[in-house]
Amino acid sequence: MKTAVIGFPRIGADRELKFVTEGYFKGELTEEALLEEGARQRAYGWKQQADAGVDFISSNDFSHYDGLLDTAVLFHVIPKRYLDLEVSDLARYFAMARGYQGAAGNVKAQAMKKWFNTNYHYLVPEIEDDTEIFLAGDKPIREYREAKALGVVTKPTIVGPFTFLKLAKFVGKKTPADVVQALGEAYGKLVEALEAEGAEWIQLEEPYLVHDVDAADWKLFQAAYAPIFAAKKNVKLLLQTYFGDVRDVYKDLVNLDFDGIGLDFVEGHKSLFLVEKYGFPQDKVLFAGVVNGKNIWKNNYAKTKELVDAIAAAGVLRIALNTSCSLLHVPYTLESEEKLSDAYKKHFAYAKEKLYELKDLAQIVGNTTGSKALLEENASCFTERINSRDEAVQQRVKNIQPEDYTRHPSFDERAKIQKEALQLPLFPTTTIGSFPQTADVRKARLQFRRGELSREDYVAFNKEKIASCIALQEELGLDVLVHGEFERNDMVEYFGEHLEGYLFTQKAWVQSYGTRCVKPPVIWGDVSRKAPITVDWAVYAQSCSDKPVKGMLTGPVTILNWSFPREDISLKESTLQIALAIRDEVLDLEKNGISIIQIDEAALREKLPLRKSDWYEYYLNWAIPAFRLVASGVAAKTQIHTHMCYSEFTDIIPAIDAMDADVITFEASRSDLQILDSLKENEFRTAVGPGVYDIHSPRVPSVEEITQALEQMLLRVEQKKLWVNPDCGLKTRGETETKASLANLVTAAKQLRKQIQGEDVQQAG
Ligand code: GLN
Ligand code: ZN
8 A cells, every 4th residue: 555645844853944044034044045955855855755664755845935836936926015026936936925125115915824724824825916927936946856856756836727716816806716727827837847758746735625515616726627627638637635524526626637536534534434435436546634634633544444444445446645735734753852751752642743644544554563562562652652631620611600601791781881980092003913033032931941941041031021111111102011922942841741631742843934933732631720920020011000911811712722622532622621720810910900901712713613604603603602601700890802813704703703802913914904894894892903004024113104004993892992003023133124114003093093083172162
């Protein structure tokens, strides 16, 4: 039995590519150094897979920033504002990713969105009416050649035209139907070029097929592929799906002119059912995604064998064992985890270990000698699984009463009481929480971790940081302050470290966007709070100012969504456990004089099922109540804020309102203001702070730009409900640009305030 991998991580086992790229951004490293590091990482990934004996290894899964951006550039889907920049191709590429401000011009970055139900973010291709689509590059061809020169025969992979079109933003009058022919033909040219280069297989990734697919979409899919089928001669095409099942199109899909179909049997709850019910063509290869590409728990060989046996029993003759999605979403290798004991490690498999799981599974399914021993060893791991369940925590979840999910009094009552208590001006200004994590901050934390800095000194250092952060915010004239989050490496890991039931790793980095990585902690057991977590920092920060300083917490859904969850406790149960722990923290903050508490649900949308029909039943029905459980215990005068990254919640606005927060801040600057229209249409009750500038880019927004954004917002949001803030935390930004940006933000808010109050006075007079 053959084995396959959809894609491999690319940021470097020690995040080498991240550091080199950032050095290049700072102007410290040359373009050449950057390209060399890229080549080194590609070679590394191919070698790992070849050494593990993987039969189908991808190329072009590498990217210097983002795969969808690569695809856009490859097909010349480049908005005019970037084409007009007179800079090198690489600089233009990064301008699309991060914006550009320099001698050649001043342009914003493209929008960024979450990649399906993961924490990876892609750059949204923008199609203008005069975008000319054609095969404009050769990256997949070069990388195929490069692997071949290293002795590794690969299947070039690329996001397919259907998914590309569904994720693209059409900024003019055109729609996908208007460009599908041109795009399909451009893909056809690519297929021809790869075939001429000698490629035997090409992988086209179409995860969009796991959504609800209607007749119009299916028509679009077929239109996109017609030119591709026409272009290919002998090269084999693998249509790869992941993150769910393809129940709406399965029957038709398997009969198209593909040579292999990749299905996800981990997240695709109906995949096996589909194969059993409708069969699978005997001349095609079924790439069966059985090794989880999204979680780090060891594969249960016995269960997987059962699954593969069932697929075979359904009459599938040719099966290749595959990962369920790209391994981009898991860390590199357990070998880097020097501090984690084997008692833990033996339960896990990172990307490299998953390669060997595929190899083991191929032996086991093929019943080769040695497979019995492999099965036994694997089973012993599961039976030996440390029984870490905590009775008391389980009981507390069982004791939750329906009224625990409701906050009293009602939203409107609270708004009045809070207005009185907080005395904030019109258009209150604030930030999302973190301030730049400069080198000294990271160094102090690292030294503290290593025991090189005493707790006392570490606390003193952070207090100094907090004091100067508060002083800066007062100087800037912000209304609601934050302590700056200097003690936090990451908004989820920080809480994980202070909660019982969590396990943390040293090197489990996963790419989040561009050069940014996150290190999700592992939910190892039942989760509870040992002691107050943030109270001391918050109380100290509040003591530095007469203005309100927000207490800053991460919400339960985000903590869950950005952790590696257990696979044997339901997500709902784990989330409620976390919610109870954070609820205790909220109440402690309130008790200690904190009047505004922000509970970030940055990742609320992340595990929203991709199929609309599954949204409430499988997710929102417990995710929203979990948030309410956290906040429902506070007094009316305590203001609860929440923050969500990305404004992609147009379709779940009622659910967001039902969180019953008092204020919500979210990203708006990188996307259009469409969300605001929907808020209006839905009579959104919660006060809103749609981010007025993009913190993912080092660019400093001008006062005029911010004023314009605010004016747009005021057309859709009631005056008294509008907050003014950046669109996310500032920790990845530099100090200088942060200061300049916030100064402009405050100026814009003050001007507008004056203008409107002036108008009011005039009217009254
Ligand atoms: N409070 C967090 C911060 O400011 C929120 C981060 C986020 O939304 N990703 O960093
Ligand atoms: Zn955010």
